[in-house]
Amino acid sequence: MATQKLYAGVKLRETRGRLGLTQKVFADRLGVSLPYLNQMENNHRPVSAAVVLALAGEFGLDVTELSAGDSERLVSDMREALADPVFADAAPPLADLRLAASNAPALARAFLELHRAYRQTHERLASLDEALGREGAQTIVSPWEEVRDFFHYCDNYIDAVDRAAEHFSCPKGQHFDPVLRATEALEARGIELHLSDIPELRRREGNQLWLSSRAHAPTRAFQLLHQVALLTQNDLLEATLDLARFQSDTARAIAKIGLANYFAGAALLPYRVFLQAAQDTRHDLERLADLFGASIEQVAHRLSTLQRPGAKGIPFYFVRVDQAGTITKRHSAARLQFARFGGACPLWNVHQAFETPGRFLRQLAETPDGVRYLCLARDISKSGGSFHAPVRRYAIGLGCEISHARGLVYADDMELSNPRAYAPIGISCRICERRDCHQRSVPPLERRLAVNPDARGLLPYDIA
Structure with a gap:
């Protein structure tokens, strides 16, 4: 199997800037030429193994940070934003999104901010028509979502x-x-x-x-x-x-x-x-x-x-979901990301936790990108402290990639090596490319549909 090349130009530039070094000094300490460093910083060349070792030995850098960070989050968030029907005829391919996330993360975040402002404006126009005639009416970014994204992108x-x-x-x-x-x-x-x-x-x-x-x-x-x-x-x-x-x-x-x-x-x-x-x-x-x-x-x-540089724990995802399926808390130190808008995949065990109060549910799951996870879920009830006080009910989900599963007591007696033990889950239907999911609610992005009125399978259309 071919080894995936590591392009981390943004991280290299950030590291050099944090150290206050010029390209020439940084290249000398890494043991590479100035043109070679310049090519790596601009993602024209992958980061070599020798440079990775030099970063760790010379600067004490936690080299896992080179491949971690915002890239996967940005790709996931952009794919979800591009599932908006407004982009139906202009959605770029996944490869372009990955290039944007790694080479121009600031531009990717600006795009997400612009789409969020558009979406909020659209929702206001749909639900508050009377505001159109109000003098001084203006669109503002949701403070709650702005704060949520702050923590999201700080890991x-x-x-x-x-x-x-x-x-x-x-x-x-x-x-x-x-x-x-x-x-x-x-x-x-x-x-x-x-x-x-x-x-x-x-x-x-x-x-x-x-x-x-x-x-x-x-x-x-x-x-x-x-x-x-x-x-x-x-x-x-x-x-x-x-x-x-x-x-x-x-x-x-x-x-x-x-x-x-x-x-x-x-x-x-x-x-x-x-x-x-x-x-x-x-x-x-x-x-x-x-x-x-x-x-x-x-x-x-x-x-x-637990993502302190030099002393990281297992990269877990954590999510809290209400009974309507809406994500009220979300964070992922793993590659698994969550839908920014709407609910989570209905095949995920976090939704079943409400049916089994007081118990941990375990699930082996695989996302469309082929990554496998050990997923835990449990309901959480928060009493108001009196008979008439409302009870708030949530479900929490916690999980990690299967390579870390042996470090969890919950992996005991599970068939981690059996491919058939893994349930297929996704992030949201709009960006999930599974063709035969019986729980699909809307068609996937970037796929043509074929509709045959004389035949009906799981879905009223076929996904190309």
Whole structure:
């Protein structure tokens, strides 16, 4: 089998820029000629094995970063955007999308931003016709989606915030109870903590902080650490927001909540201690939840963020889906990406989790690109704490590529080497090229259709 060539010009340029080196100095330290480096940085030549070794030895670079990053996400996101009927006669081939993602990622993101603005405008015109005559009406980018994309393209790993949270829970490398540390931090600032039967999860007024007695202990711990992040890490959070350059104050405010949540999760499950425990337990979510006093959802989400350079964990995907099939949280450190708009593939086991409450479902799955995954799913119910309070129900999905499956307790007794054990799944119907899927809702992008009124198979058309 031929080895896939590695084109990583953007990553090379970013690395050189981060080090503050000229092309000449960078080429000398890599042991290549200046023209050769220039060709690699412009993706006219693949990165050679000797250069990969030099990057690791000379600069300590985690060489997995050369092939990781935004490229797969951008390709997946562009394919989904191009499934829009407006591109029906102009959709470029997959090879062109891959070239754009690797050679011009800024242009690819600009295209996605433009399509998102178009889609939102189209939806407003369809549902709010009266706004057409309103003076001063204007189109704005959804702050929620802007923030979601920020975390998406940061690999859901914010290094400075992650390390600050680890230092908070593990000063001088020793792991302390984060709830105790949080309580001490509040006391040092003259803030009184109360556990009370309040309708909110958390409320602060001046030097008084209330946590809901209705909430479960992991939720209270998380909310406590969130408030500590706002009080003790404000300068760090604001500096991170300055670098992100959000388009609106609303997006910035939502992102600040997201960063405080990130700190809370990272303090509750500090990086190195949690990574070691995950490896020791073979990523048993229930055992990890007990060890750290966390919820299963908190543990699953944290596993998907263990992407610190030089100390990476298994690249997991993590997703949360509501009962309508809408993705409410999504992140993937693996090659598997999720639909930005609409629901996920109905053949994915995350949808079946609602039928088997309290149980982990396991699934071996294969995507149309031939990559195989071990997929876990479980329902999550969040009670409101009283008879009349609504119960929120979600399903979470966690998984990794099959090459990492032996590191998970959930892979035990599964037929990992049996091709027939893998269920065919996709990202969304518009970009899934499977011709014989009995759950297909719409035709795939970039495929001609043949319609025969005198014959009917699984679908009312044939896919060329």
